[in-house]
Amino acid sequence: MAKSLPVNLVTFAPSPPLAVSACIHCGLPCLTTAATKGDKHFCCTGCQTVYEILTENGLTHFYELNEKAGVQIKRPSRREQFLFLDEPVIREKLVDFRDGETSRVTFTVPGIHCIACVWLLENLFHLKPGIGRSTVNFPKKEVAIQFADAKISLSEVVTLMAMLGYEPTLSFGSLEGAKPKPAFRKLILQLGLAGFSFGNIMLFSICLYNGLDSWSVLNLKPLFGYISLALAAPVVVYSASDYWRSARTCFRQRVLTIELPIAVGIVAILAQSCYEVFSKTGAGYFDSLCGLIFFLLIGRWFQQKSYERLSFDRDYKAFFPLSVVRKNGDRDETVPLSALNVGDRLLLRNGELIPADACIVSGKGVIDYSFVTGESELVEKGAGDLVYAGGQQTGIAIEVQMTKPVSQSYLTSLWSHETFAKDRTDTFDTVLNRFTKRFTITVSVVALGAAAWWWAHGQPAVALKAFTSVLIVACPCALALSAPFALGTAQRLLGRQQVFLKNQHTIEMLAKVNTVVFDKTGTLTASGAAKVEFHGKPLSEAEERGIYSITRQSTHPLPIRIGEAIARRHTPETILSFVETPGKGMEARVTGQTIWMGSANWFVSRSATVPAELQSRGNSVHVAINGQYRGSFTLETALRPDADKLITSLTTNYTLALLSGDNERERVRFGELFGANANLNFNQSPLNKLGFIHDLQKSGKTVMMVGDGLNDAGALKQSDAGVAVVENIGAFSPASDVIIEAGNVPRLSQIMAFSKDAVRVVWLSIILSSVYNFVGLGIAASGRLAPVVCAVLMPISSITVVAFACSATHWLGRRHKLGGAPK
Amino acid sequence: MSTIYLMIPVTLLIASGFLIAYIWSVRDGQFEDTTTPAMRMLSDDNSSSPAAPDLNTKNKRN
Numbered sequence: 001m002a003k004s005l006p007v008n009l010v011t012f013a014p015s016p017p018l019a020v021s022a023c024i025h026c027g028l029p030c031l032t033t034a035a036t037k038g039d040k041h042f043c044c045t046g047c048q049t050v051y052e053i054l055t056e057n058g059l060t061h062f063y064e065l066n067e068k069a070g071v072q073i074k075r076p077s078r079r080e081q082f083l084f085l086d087e088p089v090i091r092e093k094l095v096d097f098r099d100g101e102t103s104r105v106t107f108t109v110p111g112i113h114c115i116a117c118v119w120l121l122e123n124l125f126h127l128k129p130g131i132g133r134s135t136v137n138f139p140k141k142e143v144a145i146q147f148a149d150a151k152i153s154l155s156e157v158v159t160l161m162a163m164l165g166y167e168p169t170l171s172f173g174s175l176e177g178a179k180p181k182p183a184f185r186k187l188i189l190q191l192g193l194a195g196f197s198f199g200n201i202m203l204f205s206i207c208l209y210n211g212l213d214s215w216s217v218l219n220l221k222p223l224f225g226y227i228s229l230a231l232a233a234p235v236v237v238y239s240a241s242d243y244w245r246s247a248r249t250c251f252r253q254r255v256l257t258i259e260l261p262i263a264v265g266i267v268a269i270l271a272q273s274c275y276e277v278f279s280k281t282g283a284g285y286f287d288s289l290c291g292l293i294f295f296l297l298i299g300r301w302f303q304q305k306s307y308e309r310l311s312f313d314r315d316y317k318a319f320f321p322l323s324v325v326r327k328n329g330d331r332d333e334t335v336p337l338s339a340l341n342v343g344d345r346l347l348l349r350n351g352e353l354i355p356a357d358a359c360i361v362s363g364k365g366v367i368d369y370s371f372v373t374g375e376s377e378l379v380e381k382g383a384g385d386l387v388y389a390g391g392q393q394t395g396i397a398i399e400v401q402m403t404k405p406v407s408q409s410y411l412t413s414l415w416s417h418e419t420f421a422k423d424r425t426d427t428f429d430t431v432l433n434r435f436t437k438r439f440t441i442t443v444s445v446v447a448l449g450a451a452a453w454w455w456a457h458g459q460p461a462v463a464l465k466a467f468t469s470v471l472i473v474a475c476p477c478a479l480a481l482s483a484p485f486a487l488g489t490a491q492r493l494l495g496r497q498q499v500f501l502k503n504q505h506t507i508e509m510l511a512k513v514n515t516v517v518f519d520k521t522g523t524l525t526a527s528g529a530a531k532v533e534f535h536g537k538p539l540s541e542a543e544e545r546g547i548y549s550i551t552r553q554s555t556h557p558l559p560i561r562i563g564e565a566i567a568r569r570h571t572p573e574t575i576l577s578f579v580e581t582p583g584k585g586m587e588a589r590v591t592g593q594t595i596w597m598g599s600a601n602w603f604v605s606r607s608a609t610v611p612a613e614l615q616s617r618g619n620s621v622h623v624a625i626n627g628q629y630r631g632s633f634t635l636e637t638a639l640r641p642d643a644d645k646l647i648t649s650l651t652t653n654y655t656l657a658l659l660s661g662d663n664e665r666e667r668v669r670f671g672e673l674f675g676a677n678a679n680l681n682f683n684q685s686p687l688n689k690l691g692f693i694h695d696l697q698k699s700g701k702t703v704m705m706v707g708d709g710l711n712d713a714g715a716l717k718q719s720d721a722g723v724a725v726v727e728n729i730g731a732f733s734p735a736s737d738v739i740i741e742a743g744n745v746p747r748l749s750q751i752m753a754f755s756k757d758a759v760r761v762v763w764l765s766i767i768l769s770s771v772y773n774f775v776g777l778g779i780a781a782s783g784r785l786a787p788v789v790c791a792v793l794m795p796i797s798s799i800t801v802v803a804f805a806c807s808a809t810h811w812l813g814r815r816h817k818l819g820g821a822p823k
Numbered sequence: 824m825s826t827i828y829l830m831i832p833v834t835l836l837i838a839s840g841f842l843i844a845y846i847w848s849v850r851d852g853q854f855e856d857t858t859t860p861a862m863r864m865l866s867d868d869n870s871s872s873p874a875a876p877d878l879n880t881k882n883k884r885n
Contacts, residue, residue: 065866118859119866133877138859146877188854192845200838218825227831 025051026165027068046073050164057126062116069116071165082155082162084323084334085170091154098149102132105154106144107168109161112136121166128152128160143168172337172355172406173317187304190239191297197231198290204228205287225277228286232273240266240293242300256437258480262296265475272468285472288794292477295798303484303504312502314735315420316390316412316710319371324348324355327399342402349397356389356402357409363398367391368557370521371709372411372661372686378557390710394557411710414686419694419718420735432483435766436476439773443474446777466780473776477794478801482765486805490758493813498729498741499751506737509721510755512702516650516748517693517715519707520660520670523725523745524647525637532565536623536631543625546595549573550588554580558621559597562633596624603629637666639673642746647673649749655701657681659689661711690714706748710734723748754816758809765805772797 021030023043030041042048047070054062062069084090096104111117118136121143125131130151135144143166147157161168204224212220243266246259266289273284311318326335327345337355340346345361348354354367365381372390381387387400389409406412414420447470454463487504494501501507518524539547549572551563573590580586584605585598596603600610603622609629610622620634650656657679658670664682671680681692689707693715696703705712705719708726713734716722724736725745733739740748776793848854 061866115862115866118862122863136859137856138862139856185849185852185854189846189849192849193842196838196842196845200835218827220827223831227835 022068023047023070023072024063024068025070026072027070028072044073046165049073053127053164054120059120059123059126062120065119066114066116069114071111071113071117073163073165077159077162077167079155079159080334082158084336085155085158086153087336089339090322090336094154096144101150102146102148103154104144104146105157106142107158107161108140108142109166109168110141111166112138112141112143117166120164121161124160128156131157131160170322171318172320172322173314184304187297187301190241191294191301194235194239194290194294194297197235198287198294201228201231201287201290205283208283221283222277222280225283228284229274229277232270232286232290235290235293236266236270239297243293243296255433256440257433258436258476261436261440261443261474261476262480265471265477266292268468268471268475272472288472291795292475292798295477295795295802296480299481299484299802302488311733312736312739314733315415315713319353319390319710320355320406321353324352337406340402340406342405344402346400346402347397348393348400350393350395352393354387354389354391354393354400356406357404358387358389358400358402360385360387361399361401363396365393365398365400366395366556368394372711411686414690414710414714417687417690417714419690419714432479432762432766436479439476439479439770443470443777447471447474450780450782466782469780470777473780473793474773475794476769476773478769478772478797479766481798482769482801482805483762485802486758486761486765486809489806489809490754490813493809493818494751494754497744497747497818499744499747500729500739502737506721507755507758509702509737510704510752511759513654513704513721513752515655515657515696515701515703517657517659517696517703517705517719519689519705519709519712519715520658520662520666521637522708523706524639524643524658524670526640526742531636531638532562533634533636534631535634539623539630543593543630545571545573546590546593546625547597547623549575549590550578550586550595550597553578553588554586556580558619558635559586561635562621594626597621600632640742640745644673646746646748651675651678657692657696659684659692659707659712659715661685661689686711686714690718693718704752706745708733750816750818754812754818757812757816761805761808761812764808765801768804769797769801772801 021041022028023030024040025042025047028043030043036042037048037052040051042051050070050073054060085094094105096106098104109121112121118138121136122134124134124145130148132146132148134146136142137144145157147154158168158170204227208221208224240263243259243263246257247263250257250260269285269289269292273286273289276282276284320337323334323336324340325332325347326340327347332347340356346355346358360381360383362383365379365385365387367379367381367387369379369388369391371392372388378394379391386403388411389406390411447467450470451463451467454460454466484504487507490507491501491504544566548563548566551559551566552572553575554560554563576589576591578586578588581598581602585596585602587594587596589595596606596608598621600620600622603610603624608624610632611629619636620632622632623630647656651674655677656674658674658681660680660682661684662682667680667682671678674680681688684692689712693703693705697718697720702721703719704721704723705715706723706725707716708724712724716724716734716736721738722736723738723740724733725740725742726733727742729739729741744751772793776797
């Protein structure tokens with residue numbers, strides 16, 4: 001054994017292994033030669049099985065639609081795993097409807113990614129008798145399946161889907177029943193109706209504008225007036241109903257929003273038009289009225305753009321599993337989470353989540369709390385120790401006894417904090433609303449002033465005309481359209497870059513932010529990619545290959561990461577013997593070598609010597625080959641590429657802070673990165689994080705929180721703009737305002753600069769439409785404006801404002817390099 | 824010129840036919856998902872594979 005070992009440092013960058021060939025099913029590199037059929041190679045037997053099933057059932061069209069379209073089968077699925085779905089309590093809640101013979105169920109399937117997936121899932125009925133029509137909704141990643149209860153059970157349907165690689169999301173939250181339908185359907189009905197009436201009234205109005213009546217023997221004006229009124233009536237009642245409701249709310253709550261002057265404008269046009277029709281003096285301005293509502297609804301439709309497959313308000317229920325294995329005497333039964341009680345004994349296998357605070361009964365717990373606390377090091381627990389909800393067991397199965405109900409654990413109690421009770425989407429403090437207040441007051445003063453002036457000069461007819469003209473001209477249609485179109489365009493541009501905003505208001509919030517708080521693990525550092533270094537005498541190629549071979553057998557995350565880092569061009573060797581002491585170490589024999597890999601304590605417990613200077617390092621795995629101590633692998637979380645550049649670019653304009661659930665190990669490293677002024681906080685609990693954000697806000701800061709995981713959920717919700725970082729769009733993310741793909745984190749400063757400019761565009765559009773309004777107002781107040789001119793001015797002003805808002809935002813997007821095709 | 828009294832009701836009748844068709848299509852959910860039907864059309868394999876059996880004969884709407 002080496003006493004003073006010369007420490008040589010070898011750094012391994014994570015590199016993909018050199019593949020023999022690509023799997024014909026999923027396209028991933030084949031690392032073994034075990035799964036081969038003829039000249040077809042598979043990466044695993046799971047993929048081979050799926051390929052064979054599809055070929056046998058004449059579904060090879062799947063591979064014609066999209067080559068290597070399959071989803072890799074990560075673990076074999078057994079039907080027992082899904083048997084709990086047949087429990088009446090669970091089935092009733094999952095199934096959309098059943099009529100005694102057939103049932104229909106809708107699942108969210110994250111695996112749906114291409115045209116071949118849609119085709120395969122819609123041809124499921126070829127594979128099992130009893131399955132009927134299945135319909136995929138691609139944007140929502142949902143599939144609705146009919147099945148005959150007599151021939152097939154729900155668990156069999158799910159097993160089939162899982163076996164093909166399309167395992168549906170079955171989380172605790174999916175039991176909550178159907179989500180309320182979005183108002184989308186009503187809006188497009190309103191929009192369609194308004195467009196219909198607008199177009200048809202226009203046909204009649206054009207005849208009148210062109211002087212049809214002057215050369216016609218028939219007096220068509222009154223008739224056309226009545227027809228227009230009939231066409232406009234449903235628009236006023238149904239299409240504009242949201243404006244009436246908003247206007248009423250404005251009165252009741254004594255706040256001024258853009259809807260109030262709009263409603264007043266609509267009433268003014270309607271009143272003027274009805275007066276003209278009934279007094280037989282004209283045909284009214286129903287074309288303008290419907291056009292106005294039509295344009296406004298287009299703005300609203302543009303604003304309502306939402307990302308259906310993303311959910312911005314998920315809580316822990318979406319993360320927790322639907323069921324868990326409960327010990328009942330000698331029997332294991334799968335039960336839904338909602339049926340658990342304090343005192344129940346649960347069996348947790350490798351990778352399974354602890355659903356409630358519990359105490360270990362038997363087995364060695366190696367718990368990964370990274371999602372809950374942000375702490376990346378694994379925690380080892382023995383019998384009698386407490387484990388907390390949200391942790392994941394790694395290694396062998398453990399048995400635990402629940403000490404608290406699911407809803408009252410350390411983690412889930414975060415959701416009973418008051419922050420989660422309030423809904424802050426309904427704040428009225430938007431750019432537009434601030435402007436509207438001044439605008440409405442000005443318009444009222446002008447309208448009343450003009451009417452009073454003409455009245456005082458003894459011309460009551462002109463006074464009335466001036467009053468209604470002012471209200472009609474001032475109707476802030478163009479104003480109401482400026483924000484939806486400018487911000488909506490910005491939201492779409494960001495969406496194309498995999499940055500998804502909850503709503504348009506978020507852009508205004510992003511522009512206002514002056515303090516940025518980062519989470520560490522998973523946000524600034526990549527959760528998977530670790531920097532692996534070997535300290536010790538360099539390993540020969542044969543030795544490295546041996547180590548690579550045995551890391552592939554381990555279930556512990558550290559050896560797995562080491563294996564990924566050193567894989568390079570190695571093909572695994574045959575393991576002659578393999579013994580793993582879970583959470584501690586492993587001993588294995590490969591050709592000509594006996595390899596030990598494990599923690600320093602494990603080495604010491606087996607009376608091997610570990611050099612003192614290597615003993616104390618965190619996250620290290622020691623290696624001995626043929627009884628010779630060789631050195632240790634250390635893993636260090638790597639910063640995301642360009643994360644340092646992001647921090648540097650933000651320090652000039654923003655106050656920065658770091659909140660980490662991790663220990664102080666990396667304080668120096670992040671201190672250098674964030675600079676002297678930043679506030680670095682370690683060992684933060686989820687509630688600490690929430691409190692920290694709250695304190696910042698109390699001191700007058702507008703805070704953006706960038707985080708991932710449940711441990712940041714409170715802080716994300718409390719912050720003014722919560723940014724959730726996800727590795728894959730569609731993967732679990734806690735409630736937030738922005739969902740951003742991890743690769744885009746370094747571009748945050750760019751995104752914030754863009755938001756600021758987008759808000760500037762809104763201001764410019766507001767100024768532009770105000771110019772129209774005040775020019776019109778000037779003429780209207782003088783009582784000289786023919787209502788026909790109003791009717792023409794209205795659409796022109798709306799269209800120019802919309803064109804300006806959209807093109808300016810697009811131009812900005814290009815300048816900030818956000819435009820163009822998706823990556 | 825008096826034919827206009829006949830033409831106007833006819834045009835309005837035709838137009839309202841389209842309006843009703845639009846309202847029906849919205850209620851039928853045809854605007855809920857505009858992406859998947861486009862993909863479905865492209866993935867037709869033209870083979871003589873049978874269409875999926877509609878098990879639910881009693882209540883076709885969901």
